[in-house]
Amino acid sequence: MGAVADAIHRSAEAAGADVRTDSRVTRVLLRNGRAYGVALEGGDELHAPIVVTAIHPKLTFLQHIDRKDLPDDFVADIERWKSRSGxxxxxxxxxxxxxxxxxxxxxxxxxxxxxxxxxxxxxxxxxxxxxxxxxxxxxxxxxxxxxxxxxxxxxxxxxxxxxxxxxxxxxxxxxxxxxxxxxxxxxxxxxxxxxxxxxxxxxxxxxxxxxxxxxxxxxxxxxGGNIFHGELSAEQLFHMRPSPIAGLYQASSATHGGGGVCGIPGHHAAREILKDRKRGRLKRLGRTQA
Ligand SMILES: Cc1cc2nc3c(=O)[nH]c(=O)nc-3n(C[C@H](O)[C@H](O)[C@H](O)COP(=O)(O)OP(=O)(O)OC[C@H]3O[C@@H](n4cnc5c(N)ncnc54)[C@H](O)[C@@H]3O)c2cc1C
Incomplete structure (x- = not known):
């Protein structure tokens, strides 16, 4: 598994990415209902027109974003998200x-x-x-x-x-x-x-x-110790995939295709980002946030 992460790391750097580790995100930064970056532990901020989260949805939506910035029914769904493990x-x-x-x-x-x-x-x-x-x-x-x-x-x-x-x-x-x-x-x-x-x-x-x-x-x-970012029970599969915040995409094990090391959630997130870019939504987003 470590070799998979290392290979992704090397590919990202070869494509020009700057990879940071040991940099805990504490907040997703929002302006006018759109994500424009993240705040890190220690106070640094990273600004970007596209933010992809690949951590447990309870962390992203209940800890890194104010509940008032999310639809009530979405917050209720995330609060009810089952994530037990033995x-x-x-x-x-x-x-x-x-x-x-x-x-x-x-x-x-x-x-x-x-x-x-x-x-x-x-x-x-x-x-x-x-x-x-x-x-x-x-x-x-x-x-x-x-x-x-x-x-x-x-x-x-x-x-x-x-x-x-x-x-x-x-x-x-x-x-x-x-x-x-x-x-x-x-x-x-x-x-x-x-x-x-x-x-x-x-x-x-x-x-x-x-x-x-x-x-x-x-x-x-x-x-809850759940290795898949949530239980793989029938009522938790297929739905609750999109993020209700513009500019913020989910690619975690809790999204469709996950859990497990399969790459499907990341593939889906990349596909949606490319679709939005084609439609010009991200370009507009970038200008708004500049
Ligand atoms: C013990 C164990 C055994 C497993 N066995 C298998 C198996 O045999 N086959 C299989 O397919 N799957 C297995 N899995 C499940 C598989 O590892 C996960 O489904 C997969 O790793 C999920 O990938 P992910 O990228 O969505 O999330 P993760 O791999 O959980 O990655 C999330 C990353 O985000 C980081 N992070 C968390 N919070 C923050 C924050 N605030 N700021 C910045 N970074 C943060 C974490 O440190 C982590 O590096 C196993 C998992 C475990 C724990």
Whole structure:
């Protein structure tokens, strides 16, 4: 995933873009109902005739814009936007590859390069879900794991590996508070489950990072810890895509085609921007704001 972001970064710079990172936006700047830029943490302002937002819609429309500048029904829709999650991400640094009982060996083999699922049956996954629904972290979590360094060894020093565990579920209410101890115990159970299948697994772990719903919201701006900027439930798909502010376009995972790393929301936003430019709307907008 990092390589995708790096490639987009390089392409943008090759096309003449100036890319800034570590620059948190705090406000979308509006004049006469039109966006003309953003304000950054620290007070700098960037002015532009086109503003594209690709963050959670609750941040864009409830934190970066005054409610009085938006239609009431739109604000109500965004307030009701469901964004719960019971996902916990566990990142591991490994001294060696897992030595699976079913396919022994710590030298790199094909099975190390694929998805290392902990989903022993449908009942296993259902049980993990029902426990979280009842307000407890899963006793035996379900997991999609992978070892990115088997495909890209540049991600860590030679001879070592990183492993990424996308695990489910803990109660979605955990986004309100850190739950550090409970999360560590949950991570222990997850690691024990893999160790049953690969006995060297636990002892190969040099370091671990456990990211629960609270950390996802606080550190990554994923409200409720939801990785897709909102739940992919039927009533939240297809609609609520446009932004009601002229000059402001949405390209986040919460727009049509998202979630997931698919590029479709960005493609749609670019298409609308080009259409508006063709119609001359942005040119007029640029002059108004100059
Ligand atoms: C643990 C995890 C596992 C996932 N697994 C998969 C998978 O296997 N397959 C898949 O297709 N998708 C997966 N996803 C979902 C996928 O990553 C997202 O759908 C996708 O990244 C959304 O892209 P985006 O550009 O809309 O938003 P994001 O990737 O969320 O990017 C938003 C960016 O905006 C930044 N930001 C937030 N607030 C501000 C602010 N105020 N000012 C400036 N910048 C800000 C954030 O730091 C971030 O860089 C996963 C997500 C997570 C978290």
């Amino acid at each position: 996902v916990v991400k566990i990142n591991l640094a490994l001294s060696e590859l897992p030595d699976f009982l079913a396919d022994p060996g710590t030298e790199l083999q094909d099975h190390h390069t694929g998805s290392l699922m902990m989903a022993l049956s449908n009942e296993y996954m259902q049980q993990a879900f029902q426990e979280a629904r009842a307000g407890m972290a899963a006793a035996r979590p379900f997991c999609e794991g992978c070892i990115p360094t088997t495909l890209d060894p540049t991600l860590c020093p030679e001879g070592f590996h990183t492993m990424s565990l996308f695990t489910q579920w803990v109660p979605h209410e955990w986004s309100a508070q850190p739950h550090t101890e409970d999360l560590e115990a949950y991570a222990d159970r997850m690691i024990d489950a893999y160790t049953e299948l690969a006995p060297n697994f636990k002892s190969s772990i040099l370091h671990r990072q456990v990211i629960g719903p609270y950390e996802m919201e606080q550190e990554y701006g994923l409200i």
